[in-house]
Amino acid sequence: MKTLKLAAPNVIPGRRTFLKGVAGFGGAAGAMLAGMNDGARAQGSAIPVGQAAPLTDFAAADGVEFRNGLIMACDEINALGGILGRPLEPQFEDTKQMGDATNVQAVQRLIDRYGVHAVINGYNVGSGSAIPDVIADSGIIYVHYDATLGHTSLIESDPERYFGSFQGCAAEYWYGPGFLDFLKSLEANKEFTRPNNKMAVILSAGVYAANIANGVKERAAEYGWEISMFETVSVPISEWGPTLAKLREDPPAVICITHFFPADLAQFMVQFAPNPTNSLIYMQYGPMVPAFREIAGKASEGVIYATLVGDLQDEIGLDFEKRYKERFGETAGHNSGAQPYDGAYLWAVGAALAGGSGEPDNPDQNRLVADRMRNLIYRGVCGTTRMNPANNAARAFPTEVNDPSLGMPHQFLQIQDAGVGGKLIAPWPYATGPYVKPSWLK
Amino acid sequence: MIRSPVRRDVVIALVLFLLMLAVPLLTGTRYVLTQLTVFFIWAVVASQWNLVLGVAGIFSLAQMALFAVGAYATAMLAYYIGLMLPAAMLLAALVTVGVSLVIGFACLRLKGPYVALLTLAIGQVMYLLVVNDTACFTTPASGCLPLFGGARGFSRFGDLGFRDLLGSKWYVGHYYTGLVLLLAAQLFCIAIIHGPLGLAFRGLRDNPGLALARGVSRMRYQLWVFGLSAFFTGLAGAFHAAHFGVVGPTAFAFAMLLFILAMIVVGGLGTTWGPLIGAALLMWADEGLREVSDWREIGIGLVLAGCVILFPKGLAGIRLRFSQGRGQRPDAPPAPPPHTKPV
Numbered sequence: 001m002k003t004l005k006l007a008a009p010n011v012i013p014g015r016r017t018f019l020k021g022v023a024g025f026g027g028a029a030g031a032m033l034a035g036m037n038d039g040a041r042a043q044g045s046a047i048p049v050g051q052a053a054p055l056t057d058f059a060a061a062d063g064v065e066f067r068n069g070l071i072m073a074c075d076e077i078n079a080l081g082g083i084l085g086r087p088l089e090p091q092f093e094d095t096k097q098m099g100d101a102t103n104v105q106a107v108q109r110l111i112d113r114y115g116v117h118a119v120i121n122g123y124n125v126g127s128g129s130a131i132p133d134v135i136a137d138s139g140i141i142y143v144h145y146d147a148t149l150g151h152t153s154l155i156e157s158d159p160e161r162y163f164g165s166f167q168g169c170a171a172e173y174w175y176g177p178g179f180l181d182f183l184k185s186l187e188a189n190k191e192f193t194r195p196n197n198k199m200a201v202i203l204s205a206g207v208y209a210a211n212i213a214n215g216v217k218e219r220a221a222e223y224g225w226e227i228s229m230f231e232t233v234s235v236p237i238s239e240w241g242p243t244l245a246k247l248r249e250d251p252p253a254v255i256c257i258t259h260f261f262p263a264d265l266a267q268f269m270v271q272f273a274p275n276p277t278n279s280l281i282y283m284q285y286g287p288m289v290p291a292f293r294e295i296a297g298k299a300s301e302g303v304i305y306a307t308l309v310g311d312l313q314d315e316i317g318l319d320f321e322k323r324y325k326e327r328f329g330e331t332a333g334h335n336s337g338a339q340p341y342d343g344a345y346l347w348a349v350g351a352a353l354a355g356g357s358g359e360p361d362n363p364d365q366n367r368l369v370a371d372r373m374r375n376l377i378y379r380g381v382c383g384t385t386r387m388n389p390a391n392n393a394a395r396a397f398p399t400e401v402n403d404p405s406l407g408m409p410h411q412f413l414q415i416q417d418a419g420v421g422g423k424l425i426a427p428w429p430y431a432t433g434p435y436v437k438p439s440w441l442k
Numbered sequence: 443m444i445r446s447p448v449r450r451d452v453v454i455a456l457v458l459f460l461l462m463l464a465v466p467l468l469t470g471t472r473y474v475l476t477q478l479t480v481f482f483i484w485a486v487v488a489s490q491w492n493l494v495l496g497v498a499g500i501f502s503l504a505q506m507a508l509f510a511v512g513a514y515a516t517a518m519l520a521y522y523i524g525l526m527l528p529a530a531m532l533l534a535a536l537v538t539v540g541v542s543l544v545i546g547f548a549c550l551r552l553k554g555p556y557v558a559l560l561t562l563a564i565g566q567v568m569y570l571l572v573v574n575d576t577a578c579f580t581t582p583a584s585g586c587l588p589l590f591g592g593a594r595g596f597s598r599f600g601d602l603g604f605r606d607l608l609g610s611k612w613y614v615g616h617y618y619t620g621l622v623l624l625l626a627a628q629l630f631c632i633a634i635i636h637g638p639l640g641l642a643f644r645g646l647r648d649n650p651g652l653a654l655a656r657g658v659s660r661m662r663y664q665l666w667v668f669g670l671s672a673f674f675t676g677l678a679g680a681f682h683a684a685h686f687g688v689v690g691p692t693a694f695a696f697a698m699l700l701f702i703l704a705m706i707v708v709g710g711l712g713t714t715w716g717p718l719i720g721a722a723l724l725m726w727a728d729e730g731l732r733e734v735s736d737w738r739e740i741g742i743g744l745v746l747a748g749c750v751i752l753f754p755k756g757l758a759g760i761r762l763r764f765s766q767g768r769g770q771r772p773d774a775p776p777a778p779p780p781h782t783k784p785v
Binding site: 211 | 472473476477574582586592593594595597598605610612613686687688689690691692693
C-alpha cells in the first residue's frame with residue numbers, strides 16, 4: 001500500500017500550485033474547502049471524527065473499505081488545512097454483525113471515549129432509529145449510507161430532534177421504482193423484449209431486502225408486470241435448487257433478487273448457468289463486490305445490478321478509484337470506500353462554512369453545520385449529494401429528480417466481462433457503455 | 443477487627459459504595475463514568491450467576507438468556523403498553539423470575555453437562571424465535587417492526603428521565619442507578635451466601651446425599667436459587683436496555699456468555715467477591731486491549747489462561763489461601779467444578 005504524498009499536514013506549497021494540485025481531492029468541494037481554509041495549515045487541536053463499521057464478521061470486506069474511505073478523506077482534508085486549520089483524527093469502533101444494539105454501543109463509545117464531533121459511516125445492516133437517538137442526545141453530526149426508508153420516516157417525525165442525522169443516499173425503497181423505470185427504458189430502446197409479463201421476485205428476511213421487493217411488487221402492475229413468484233429465502237443460502245426448479249417450471253421474463261450477500265448471489269448464477277431460463281437477471285448490491293465475480297466466474301457475465309451510491313466512472317470517480325487503489329491495493333473495493341469519503345467531505349465543507357464543528361453537547365454549533373450540509377449541493381465521487389430538507393436524505397436521480405446535477409445517480413451496471421468490474425449502463429449522462437444482451441437470452 | 447464474615451462483607455460493600463459515590467465528583471470524564479456503568483451491569487450478572495453456578499453448583503448457562511428476557515420484557519412493556527421505564531424494569535425483573543423458575547423446573551432431573559446443554563438450548567431457541575420473526579407486527583416511523591423486534595430489536599421505548607433532569611449529564615444519573623443496583627445485588631448475594639439458603643445450596647452442591655438425608659429438598663432449593671438469582675439478572679438486563687436505549691438479539695450472544703463466565707472463573711467461582719473482581723479485571727483488560735485490536739482476543743485469552751493457571755481458585759482465592767494459612771476459617775469456600783462428582 002502506498003501512502004498519499006499529501007497525507008501529512010503542513011505541506012501546502014503555494015496557494016496557486018496548491019489549489020491546482022488538490023482539485024482532485026473531493027471534487028469541487030476540495031478546492032472550496034482549501035479556499036475557506038485560506039492557506040491555513042492543519043495544526044490546531046485535532047477534531048475527532050468517528051466511524052462505526054463492521055470491521056469483523058460477515059460484512060468485514062465492506063467495513064474495511066469504509067474505514068479506508070474515511071482515512072483517505074481525513075488525510076486529504078488535513079492536507080487541505082483540515083477544518084479551518086484543525087486537523088481531523090479518525091477513530092473507529094467495530095459493529096461486528098451489526099444490528100441496532102451493537103451499532104448503538106459502538107457509536108456511544110465513539111462519543112464517550114473520543115468525543116467525536118461527527119460519525120461518518122458506510123452502511124450497517126439492521127440499523128433502525130437507534131443511532132439517530134444517540135446522535136440527537138449528544139447534538140453531533142451523523143452521516144450514513146444505510147439507504148433505509150426508516151431514516152426518512154424518522155427524521156420527518158421530529159426534524160428538530162434529529163437535525164444532525166443525514167443519509168448520504170436515497171432510501172432503499174427507490175430501488176424498486178428505479179428498476180421498473182430502467183426496464184421500461186430498455187424496452188423503449190428495443191434492447192430488451194419481454195417474452196411474457198411474468199416477473200419473479202426473490203428476497204431474504206430483513207427490512208432492506210423486503211422494502212426493495214415490496215417496492216417492485218407495489219408498482220409492477222403499473223408497468224404491465226405480473227408477479228409470478230414472490231419467495232423469501234433463508235440466508236445464507238448456497239443451495240438454490242428448489243428455487244431454480246420453480247423458476248424453470250414457470251420461466252419469468254425477469255428475475256429480480258433483492259437478497260444481497262455476494263457469495264449467495266454468486267452461487268445462484270453458478271447453479272442457474274447450466275440450465276438457464278429466458279429471463280433477464282437483476283440482483284441487488286452483491287455483484288458490486290469483487291468476490292461475486294471471483295466465485296461465479298463466467299457465469300456472472302450478463303447480470304445487471306444497481307446501486308444508489310457508488311463511485312462514478314467519470315473523470316472525478318476514476319481519479320478517486322486510481323488514488324484509492326494506489327493506496328489500498330488493486331483489489332480494494334473503492335465503491336464502498338467512496339461512501340464515507342463523500343460523507344466526510346460533505347461534513348467538513350459544511351463545518352467549515354459554519355465556522356467550525358461542534359463537540360458533543362454543543363448542539364448550537366452543530367445545528368449551524370447541519371444547516372449548511374442541508375443546503376449544500378455537493379458534487380463528490382458518487383455524484384451529487386443534495387439533501388431533501390424534509391428528511392435529511394440525498395435525492396436520487398432520475399427517480400426522485402430529473403436533473404442529474406441535483407440528485408445522486410441511481411446507477412445500473414452490468415457485468416460484461418468477469419475479469420473486470422461492472423459497466424455503467426444507466427442513467428444518462430453517466431453511462432459509459434450500452435446494455436449487452438446476456439448470452440442465455442434468446 | 444470484624445470477625446463476622448457477614449458484617450465484614452457488608453462493611454466492605456458499603457465502603458466501596460461510598461468510594462464509588464465520589465467518582466463523578468472527582469472525574470467528570472464521560473468515558474470513565476459510562477464504562478463504570480457498564481461494569482456495574484456485568485458485575486451484577488456475574489454475581490447472580492455465581493449463586494447458581496458457584497454456590498449452588500448447578501451448571502446453568504441460562505444467565506444471558508435471563509438477562510435478555512429482562513431487557514426484552516422492559517422494552518416490550520414500555521413500547522407496546524406504554525409503561526414508565528422504572529415500572530417496566532421492575533415488572534420485567536419479575537417476568538425474568540417466572541421464566542427462570544420454569545427453566546429451573548425443567549432442569550430438576552438433570553445434572554452437570556446436561557443442565558448446561560438444556561439451558562444453552564433454551565437460550566438459542568429464544569434467540570432464533572426473535573431473529574426469525576420477520577412479519578410486521580407494527581410499523582413505526584423507523585419501519586416494519588416484528589413482535590419481538592426481529593433482527594433489528596427495539597429502540598425508542600423511553601428512558602429513566604435523567605435526560606430531562608440532568609440534560610447532557612444524563613449519564614451521571616445512569617451511573618448512580620447502576621451503582622445502587624450493584625450495591626443491592628451484592629448485599630443480596632452476601633445475605634444468600636452467608637445465610638441458611640447459602641448453606642443449603644452448598645450442602646446440595648458438596649454432598650447431596652447428606653443434604654437430602656438432613657431434609658434439604660433439592661427441588662425447593664434449586665427453584666429458590668433459579669428464582670432469586672433471576673431477579674437481579676433481569677433487572678440488570680432491564681437497566682442495560684434503559685442505559686443504551688436499545689435491545690437486540692445480541693443480548694443472547696454466546697461470546698458475551700463466555701465473557702461473563704470468564705469473569706466468574708477468574709474472580710473465583712463460589713466466592714462472595716470473586717465475580718466482581720473478575721468483572722473488573724476482564725473489563726479493564728478488554729478495554730485496554732482495544733487499542734491493539736488485532737491482538738485483543740489473544741490478549742484476553744492470555745489473561746484468562748494466566749489467571750486460571752496461576753490462581754486456580756480465582757483471584758478471590760488468594761485471600762482465602764492467606765486466611766487459611768493463618769488458621770482463619772474461610773467464609774465461603776470456593777466451589778468444586780460443577781461437573782465433578784461429590785465425594
